[in-house]
Every structure is written in C-alpha cells, then in structure tokens.
Amino acid sequence: MxxxxxxxxxxxxxxxxxxxxxETYPQKxxxxxxxDRVLASDVLSDADxxxxxxxxxDGYAVVSKDxxxxxxxxxxxxxxxxxxxxxxxxxxxxxxxxxxxxxxGGNVPDGADAVAMVEYSEALGDEVLIFRPMSxxxxxxxxxxxxxxxxxxxxxxxxxKPQECGVLASLGxxxxxxxxxxxxxxxxTGNELVPVSKEPGFGKVRDVNTYLCSxxxxxxxxxxxxxxxxxxxxxxxxxxIRLATEECDAVLISGGSSKDExxxxxxxxxxxxxxxxxxxxxxxxxxxIIGTATGKPVIGLPGHPASAYIVLYVLVSELLxxxxxxxxxxxTITTTLLENIPSAQGRxxxxxxxxxxxxxxxxxxxxxxxxTLIKSDGMVKIPSGSEGLEAGSLVEVxxx
Amino acid sequence: MxxxxxxxxxxxxxxxxxxxxxETYPQKxxxxxxxDRVLASDVLSDADxxxxxxxxxDGYAVVSKDxxxxxxxxxxxxxxxxxxxxxxxxxxxxxxxxxxxxxxGGNVPDGADAVAMVEYSEALGDEVLIFRPMSxxxxxxxxxxxxxxxxxxxxxxxxxKPQECGVLASLGxxxxxxxxxxxxxxxxTGNELVPVSKEPGFGKVRDVNTYLCSxxxxxxxxxxxxxxxxxxxxxxxxxxIRLATEECDAVLISGGSSKDExxxxxxxxxxxxxxxxxxxxxxxxxxxIIGTATGKPVIGLPGHPASAYIVLYVLVSELLxxxxxxxxxxxTITTTLLENIPSAQGRxxxxxxxxxxxxxxxxxxxxxxxxTLIKSDGMVKIPSGSEGLEAGSLVEVxxx
Numbered sequence: 194m195x196x197x198x199x200x201x202x203x204x205x206x207x208x209x210x211x212x213x214x215x216e217t218y219p220q221k222x223x224x225x226x227x228x229d230r231v232l233a234s235d236v237l238s239d240a241d242x243x244x245x246x247x248x249x250x251d252g253y254a255v256v257s258k259d260x261x262x263x264x265x266x267x268x269x270x271x272x273x274x275x276x277x278x279x280x281x282x283x284x285x286x287x288x289x290x291x292x293x294x295x296x297x298g299g300n301v302p303d304g305a306d307a308v309a310m311v312e313y314s315e316a317l318g319d320e321v322l323i324f325r326p327m328s329x330x331x332x333x334x335x336x337x338x339x340x341x342x343x344x345x346x347x348x349x350x351x352x353x354k355p356q357e358c359g360v361l362a363s364l365g366x367x368x369x370x371x372x373x374x375x376x377x378x379x380x381x382t383g384n385e386l387v388p389v390s391k392e393p394g395f396g397k398v399r400d401v402n403t404y405l406c407s408x409x410x411x412x413x414x415x416x417x418x419x420x421x422x423x424x425x426x427x428x429x430x431x432x433x434i435r436l437a438t439e440e441c442d443a444v445l446i447s448g449g450s451s452k453d454e455x456x457x458x459x460x461x462x463x464x465x466x467x468x469x470x471x472x473x474x475x476x477x478x479x480x481x482i483i484g485t486a487t488g489k490p491v492i493g494l495p496g497h498p499a500s501a502y503i504v505l506y507v508l509v510s511e512l513l514x515x516x517x518x519x520x521x522x523x524x525t526i527t528t529t530l531l532e533n534i535p536s537a538q539g540r541x542x543x544x545x546x547x548x549x550x551x552x553x554x555x556x557x558x559x560x561x562x563x564x565t566l567i568k569s570d571g572m573v574k575i576p577s578g579s580e581g582l583e584a585g586s587l588v589e590v591x592x593x
Numbered sequence: 594m595x596x597x598x599x600x601x602x603x604x605x606x607x608x609x610x611x612x613x614x615x616e617t618y619p620q621k622x623x624x625x626x627x628x629d630r631v632l633a634s635d636v637l638s639d640a641d642x643x644x645x646x647x648x649x650x651d652g653y654a655v656v657s658k659d660x661x662x663x664x665x666x667x668x669x670x671x672x673x674x675x676x677x678x679x680x681x682x683x684x685x686x687x688x689x690x691x692x693x694x695x696x697x698g699g700n701v702p703d704g705a706d707a708v709a710m711v712e713y714s715e716a717l718g719d720e721v722l723i724f725r726p727m728s729x730x731x732x733x734x735x736x737x738x739x740x741x742x743x744x745x746x747x748x749x750x751x752x753x754k755p756q757e758c759g760v761l762a763s764l765g766x767x768x769x770x771x772x773x774x775x776x777x778x779x780x781x782t783g784n785e786l787v788p789v790s791k792e793p794g795f796g797k798v799r800d801v802n803t804y805l806c807s808x809x810x811x812x813x814x815x816x817x818x819x820x821x822x823x824x825x826x827x828x829x830x831x832x833x834i835r836l837a838t839e840e841c842d843a844v845l846i847s848g849g850s851s852k853d854e855x856x857x858x859x860x861x862x863x864x865x866x867x868x869x870x871x872x873x874x875x876x877x878x879x880x881x882i883i884g885t886a887t888g889k890p891v892i893g894l895p896g897h898p899a900s901a902y903i904v905l906y907v908l909v910s911e912l913l914x915x916x917x918x919x920x921x922x923x924x925t926i927t928t929t930l931l932e933n934i935p936s937a938q939g940r941x942x943x944x945x946x947x948x949x950x951x952x953x954x955x956x957x958x959x960x961x962x963x964x965t966l967i968k969s970d971g972m973v974k975i976p977s978g979s980e981g982l983e984a985g986s987l988v989e990v991x992x993x
Binding site: 224225228229242243244245247249278279280281282283297298299300332334338339340346347353354355356357358359360361362363364365366367383384385386389390392393395396397398399400401402403404405406407408409411412417419425496497498502505524559560561562563564566567593 | 698763765796805896
C-alpha cells in the first residue's frame with residue numbers, strides 16, 4: 194500500500210527542478226548594495242586603471258640605469274629635483290642623474306622608470322644616495338597595468354565578494370546590473386497548526402515550517418514572503434496558492450503530512466498548473482511534490498519539520514540557487530562514521546549526525562521530533578544503490 | 594630603517610583586538626528577523642512540546658498488547674470506534690480490543706499506547722485488521738517528549754540557523770533576544786582618492802577600500818556605515834574619526850599608505866584615545882594600527898587594497914566576530930602547493946593563491962595591483978617561524 198504509484202529518483206527530481214526554475218531578471222543596484230549579489234552582465238573596464246604611472250612605495254623616482262652597480266658601500270648619488278605631491282600630476286621631469294621623491298600612490302615623473310624605497314636611500318640636502326641597483330619598472334604600476342581600457346574584468350554570473358565590490362569601485366561602477374533576488378512565497382497548511390503568536394489548544398501545535406523555510410530561503414540568498422498558516426480547506430488553500438504564485442517567483446507549501454492534506458495540495462496545484470512529480474525516492478521526504486502553478490515553480494514539502502528540512506537542503510536548494518544562476522554549495526567535512534547506518538536500496542537516505550572529536554554519530558529519532566534538528570550538526574547521504582554505511586568508514590558530512 | 598620600533602606578533606595583535614572588542618548589547622527582534630542572529634540569552638521551554646500525545650503516522654491507535662503475535666497470516670481484529678480529527682482533542686477512549694483512526698499529527702486517544710500504520714492494516718466496516726505486532730509507544734510522540742516544560746533548549750551564543758528559528762516557533766517565541774548587530778564605521782583617507790561617482794583626474798584614483806571594507810563587514814554579519822573619502826587633512830580627518838567613533842561600535846580607517854598619512858591617522862587616534870599597536874609582524878599589512886578612540890575600537894588599515902584585504906581577513910575578522918560573540922570561521926580546503934613560497938622568518942606571510950585541479954599556485958603581484966584580488970581564490974599562511982613552504986607539500990587554503 195503506497196500513496197505513490199512511481200517514485201522518482203533524486204537526480205531526476207533535481208533535473209526537473211532546474212528545468213522549471215525559470216528566467217532570472219536583471220536589476221540595477223547601487224554599489225553599496227551589490228555585495229553577495231550575482232552579476233547579470235559582463236563588466237569591462239571603461240578606462241585604463243590606475244590611469245597613470247603610480248609608485249607602490251615611498252621613495253625616489255630614478256632612471257634605473259643610473260643605479261647600475263649601486264650598493265651599500267658604493268651608493269649612486271643623484272641630484273634631488275623635488276617632491277611629487279599625492280593626487281597631483283608630477284610637475285617634475287627626470288633626466289639621467291636626477292631623482293624626485295614620490296609617496297606611495299603618487300605619480301611617477303616622466304623620465305623615471307623605477308622608484309627606490311626610502312629604506313634604501315639617504316637624503317643629503319640637494320642630493321640623494323641610492324644604495325641598491327634598481328631594475329626597469331621596479332615599484333611602479335603602469336597606467337594600464339591593473340585593467341586596460343576595454344578589457345574584460347568580471348563575467349556574468351560572478352558572485353560579488355568584497356574584493357569584487359572593491360574592483361567595481363576602482364572602475365567607477367556606481368551601479369551594477371545583478372540578478373533580481375527571487376522572492377519565495379511560504380505557505381503552511383494543516384488544521385492542527387496555529388501561528389507562533391497563538392497559544393495552541395489541546396491537539397494543536399505551532400507552525401514551525403514557516404520559520405524553517407524562511408530561514409532557509411534567506412540562507413540561500415532569496416527573500417521569503419510569509420503567507421502564514423492557511424487552513425487545510427480547499428477554497429482557502431487554493432486562493433492562498435494562487436495569490437502566492439502570482440506575487441512571488443516560486444512558492445513552498447508545507448502541509449500537515451496526512452494523506453488527505455497531501456492530496457488537497459496536489460489537486461490544487463493540478464488545478465492551477467501541473468504536478469510534475471509526486472513521490473521521490475528519498476528518505477525522509479518521500480511525499481514531496483514538484484510542480485508549477487500560475488507558471489511558477491511550486492514545491493510541496495512534507496509536514497514533519499525534520500523531513501521538510503532534508504527536502505529543503507537536498508531539493509529546494511537546487512531551485513533557489515538556480516534561480517540566482519549560482520551553483521549549490523555546501524560546507525562539508527570528511528570524518529569517521531561511529532556507528533553502522535543501515536539503509537534500504539532504491540532510495541537516497543539522509544541521516545542526521547552529531548559530530549565529536551571521534552567522528553560522526555547518527556542521530557535517530559521519531560520523525561515528529563524537532564529536538565534532533567537542533568542537536569545535529571549536519572547530515573550524511575546514503576546513496577540509493579547502497580545497503581548502508583559501516584562504522585569506521587570515512588563519510589562526508591554536509592554541515593548545516 | 595623601519596618606521597616601526599617594534600613589530601607585534603599576529604597572535605598578540607589578535608589578543609589585543611579581542612580585549613578591546615567591548616561589550617555587546619542585547620536587542621529584541623521578531624522571529625522572522627532572527628535568522629543568522631546570535632542569541633543573547635538562554636532559551637527555555639515554557640510548556641511541554643508538543644503538549645499532547647501525537648501520532649507520527651496515519652494509522653490506527655491501538656492497545657499494543659492486543660497486537661501481540663499479529664502477522665500477515667494471523668492479523669489482530671479490533672473494534673473500530675471512529676476517527677480522531679486533526680487539531681482537536683480525541684473524543685474517543687480506547688479499551689482493549691478497540692481501535693481508532695488517527696491522522697499524522699493527530700491526538701492519540703486515551704487508552705492507546707501505539708499507532709499501527711495504515712500500510713499494516715485493513716478496514717473491514719466496523720472492524721480493523723492489524724497485520725503487525727506493535728510495541729508500547731510505537732509511532733507516538735508523547736506530550737513532553739520534544740521539549741519538557743522548563744527544560745533548556747538553546748544556549749546564549751547560539752547562532753540561529755533555520756532549524757533554530759523553527760524550534761523557537763514551536764516554543765511560541767514571537768520575539769527573540771539577540772545581540773545587537775555591530776555598526777562599523779568606514780573611513781577612507783588619502784588626497785589621491787576620489788569617490789566612485791567621480792572621474793579621477795590624472796594622478797588620482799577611485800576609493801576602493803570603502804567597498805572592500807563594507808563588503809567584508811557585511812560578510813561578517815555587521816552593518817557598515819560609510820563615511821566616504823576624507824581628505825588627509827588633520828582637522829577634517831580628526832572630525833571624521835571623532836564622529837564615526839561616536840556613531841558606531843567600531844571604526845575602520847584605511848589611509849593612503851604613505852608614511853606621512855599613516856602618521857596623521859595614528860596621531861589623531863592618540864589624540865582621541867590610544868594607539869595600542871602600530872606595526873605588526875604580518876606581510877602584507879605591517880603598518881596596521883590598533884587602538885581606541887572615544888572608547889571604541891579603531892583599526893587603521895594599509896591603503897593598498899590587496900594589503901588591506903589580508904588585514905581584514907586575519908585581524909579585523911577577530912574584532913567583528915568577537916563583537917557578536919561568534920568564533921571566527923573560515924572555509925578552507927587542503928590541497929597541494931604547486932610552487933615554492935619563500936618567506937622571511939619572524940613574520941606571518943599571507944600569499945594569495947589560485948586553485949586548479951592540480952592544487953594551489955601562488956599569485957605574486959606588485960602590491961598596488963587590484964587584479965590579483967579577484968583572480969585569487971584564497972590565501973595560504975606561512976607561519977612566522979617558517980622559511981617558506983615547499984612545492985608538493987599539502988597546504989590549507991583559506992578561501993575567500
């Protein structure tokens with residue numbers, strides 16, 4: 194007796210999710226909002242950067258040939274022509290036998306081809322001693338050396354880390370074209386649920402999945418839009434799903450996990466669009482629904498929070514990252530499994546584990562319990578072709 | 594000839610930074626804002642969760658002893674008393690020889706001590722066949738089994754991941770006491786700098802460090818407050834530092850990196866507070882200043898963005914995480930070093946590397962260049978007591 198005629202493999206489910214993830218739209222943001230966003234178009238340099246020959250040290254601009262053979266005991270003596278001020282073009286022009294002081298970042302005067310650090314020089318009134326031979330180009334960044342005008346700097350799809358934001362600043366990109374952050378609608382349904390603000394009467398429990406899902410949506414860089422607890426009545430639930438799929442880029446619906454409720458969710462999705470997958474060879478998470486409604490991706494999650502969480506990690510993450518043109522990334526750690534984990538072949542099992550210095554210990558618990566969710570450090574995957582994992586073997590733990 | 598009389602070791606600098614990080618204040622946020630925040634107080638359960646005996650499957654509540662010896666060929670036959678509705682107290686009371694239907698999440702009736710899954714049962718009008726022996730407590734979560742009233746659930750200092758947000762919802766915590774997000778003031782100084790919005794004239798460059806720092810501050814979970822480019826004039830810079838240290842929880846100042854400018858920043862900090870460290874045995878990053886002004890931590894960063902970035906990662910991260918009561922965490926990967934990296938003893942060297950399938954290749958570049966910042970994938974640390982790392986050795990790459 195199974196509710197599901199045919200279980201779909203996790204990899205097929207992931208492929209279907211990527212297929213329905215839909216278009217991603219660009220938007221412009223200011224550079225100060227650009228951190229951690231994803232570039233929607235290539236970035237070229239509009240000009241040479243830094244745009245002028247710049248010293249990277251405090252020191253004396255010189256003609257490098259003048260310093261050939263210079264050393265601690267036989268310094269080169271050069272005529273001192275003056276000082277270049279920061280932020281202004283050098284007014285000085287060097288000829289062989291002369292030098293000028295340049296601060297770090299200052300313009301290297303015409304005629305100079307190296308800057309000797311102050312540490313290797315000594316000022317003597319109108320003259321300067323240089324104690325080291327300099328090579329052509331030493332301690333200078335040339336006008337187009339960082340980014341030449343018209344050259345490609347960053348590719349579409351780049352996630353903007355702090356250093357990319359810094360480089361965009363150097364290129365004068367006050368605004369940046371990034372992909373819009375997907376807005377993900379979150380619906381919890383079930384007649385046993387009350388919102389967090391309410392005292393649950395006997396027989397009811399507070400809605401956990403709204404906060405589980407909204408935290409996860411934020412973790413993946415998207416914006417959650419909470420629709421709250423919707424009674425598991427056909428009209429109310431249909432109206433909520435219709436509204437959420439109109440207002441959002443994708444919708445997560447977690448139901449109470451009884452058979453009747455699942456059927457309600459699935460038949461409403463059918464009415465508003467299409468149920469593509471119902472029943473996946475994953476444990477926990479078998480009753481997961483993948484479909485579209487009002488043209489938007491919809492994922493129906495199990496009602497048990499601990500099961501819903503595995504489905505968020507394994508399947509929903511595919512949707513949320515694809516919608517931002519990012520690859521799914523997880524933090525993992527490889528460690529020793531401390532107990533055998535048996536598994537049924539033909540499904541992918543995910544078992545929560547607790548880490549210690551010795552390794553990873555599986556945490557088994559009744560599926561309705563929340564406490565193992567916060568006691569565990571991550572999960573271990575048992576592939577569908579495996580009968581389980583043996584104590585002592587090395588396993589990859591996907592960290593929460 | 595060194596500007597710095599005494600270089601402080603990186604570990605001493607980190608200890609000093611943690612020392613000045615200062616108090617962290619609690620604030621209340623709503624649960625939907627709580628994701629990724631840090632708990633400022635322990636969380637206890639105010640009530641038993643789930644609060645009533647709950648079935649974790651769809652099936653028949655039974656008296657387990659009735660099913661002793663049940664099997665596929667010799668099922669136990671029980672009298673069917675009716676159905677428990679979701680979200681309401683069970684109105685039925687079981688006696689030996691009877692059963693009642695309970696949906697997943699429904700209240701298990703008094704008298705029952707197990708729930709047999711529908712998969713292992715068959716309804717026959719007024720009677721139900723159970724095909725498996727059930728044990729006491731099977732498929733039931735008891736009233737206080739998840740969290741008992743008064744029991745500790747989460748500790749002060751816990752970072753709220755999605756699952757912690759879910760559990761807080763189950764406990765009815767509409768508001769959560771978390772540590773205030775530190776506001777970090779960001780000042781760029783240097784007469785060669787223009788804001789990103791301006792065309793730099795010859796001899797000037799755009800301010801990179803403001804965006805490098807503000808992205809990094811966000812990455813560490815803090816709020817950047819940008820003060821922009823401040824001319825390297827004593828009065829203006831002092832006024833900016835005074836204002837920023839008054840308005841923010843800590844301040845980052847990155848100067849042009851010439852000697853004169855560093856001296857300006859350092860002497861203003863001295864005037865408004867104390868310079869605790871000036872000169873650290875780290876490369877790049879030697880001229881870093883650590884101090885306090887107006888009672889707030891202040892860090893003076895090198896002007897070269899590539900140097901500033903190393904100091905952000907190695908030292909400023911200590912400040913930003915400590916201010917949130919978090920431990921510094923980095924993503925690392927262990928791989929083969931592809932080229933020798935020589936290093937001077939007595940200082941910690943950080944060398945940017947580019948990763949490939951073969952391993953990590955050091956990226957050397959003139960310190961004034963930005964492009965290696967975005968070409969590198971992370972950095973390798975060479976400890977202060979080492980003369981360098983050999984090609985072929987395994988190294989830990991700290992990923993950006």
